Amino acid sequence: MTGTTDQHSSARPGRTRATTEAIxxxxxxxxxEHGxxxxxxxxxxxxxxxxxxxFRHFTTRENLIQAAIAAGFADFSGSLPHYDGTEWQRWLAELVLQVHRRTTEAGRIIWHLRTRRLPPGLAAAHDEQLLALHQLFTTITGTxxxxxxGTGTPPEQLRRTVAAHLSPLFTQAVLLDAEGTPExxxxxxxxxxxxxxxxxLDVR
Known part of the structure; x- marks a missing residue:
């Protein structure tokens, strides 16, 4: 009897984690769809x-949304192709395409986060994601x-060019104002x- 109880107890954290992830x-x-x-x-x-x-897993709706945004960014950054030593322009094109496709999928969320007055907890979470996004741009620039x-520290102009053209707002501008596509x-x-x-590179 005790063994059965212990098995149920040890299985419970796994079920709880699976439910949290599903939510x-x-x-x-x-x-x-709804932002x-x-x-x-x-x-x-x-x-x-x-x-x-x-609500057993998340005390408030805001906490759940924060968790969803964090999970979404982690999945986004983890999905980007790493440079594998092949032709770098092909790698860059694939990375940039992936960025704009994923940004298009999350367009409504991004638009709401950038244009609405956010509650304190969500505003702080959004600031963290923006910082992580800019760190990602810096990493891509260095690569x-x-x-x-290139040798030495990457030029600031290159970092700004990468940031501007991988920005979610750039994606939105192309989709809405230029009636374009992620491609x-x-x-x-x-x-x-x-x-x-x-x-x-020519200048240097």
Whole structure:
């Protein structure tokens, strides 16, 4: 009897973790459609649980949204291709395309985060994600500069060019104002980054 009880006790944390992950995953998918207007009911339905279960895992709706945003960014940054020693322009084009496709998927969330007055907890979480995004841009800049043959610290102009053309707002501008696609945004961005890089390499 004791052995059976111990097995149930040891299995419980695993079930709890799986439920938490299912709720966060549901929140991420629901936010693609509804942005910050997503309701706990919509998330619960998508996760296949009740509202009470959601609040057993997350004390507030804001905490759940914060967790979903953090998980989304971790998945986004982890999905980007690492340079594997092949032709660097092909790698860069693939990376930029992935950035703009993923940004398009999360467009409604990004727009709400950038344009709305956020509650303190969510505003702090958003600031953390922006910092992580800029650190990602810096890392990409360093890799591009190195694999293209640059030496020393990458020029600030290159970092700014990368940041501008991989920015979620750049994606939105191409989609909304230029009536373009993620592929068109990626093509423009890659062309601009490569042109800036080549010019800076020639200067040095």
């Amino acid at each position: 966060v995953d549901a929140a991420r998918h629901a936010m693609h 910050l207007d997503v309701t706990v009911g919509e998330i619960a339905t998508l996760a296949g649980v009740g509202r009470r279960t959601v 591009v500069w190195e694999v293209a043959g 068109f945004a990626a093509d423009i961005a890659t062309t601009a980054i490569v042109a800036t890089l080549n010019r800076l």
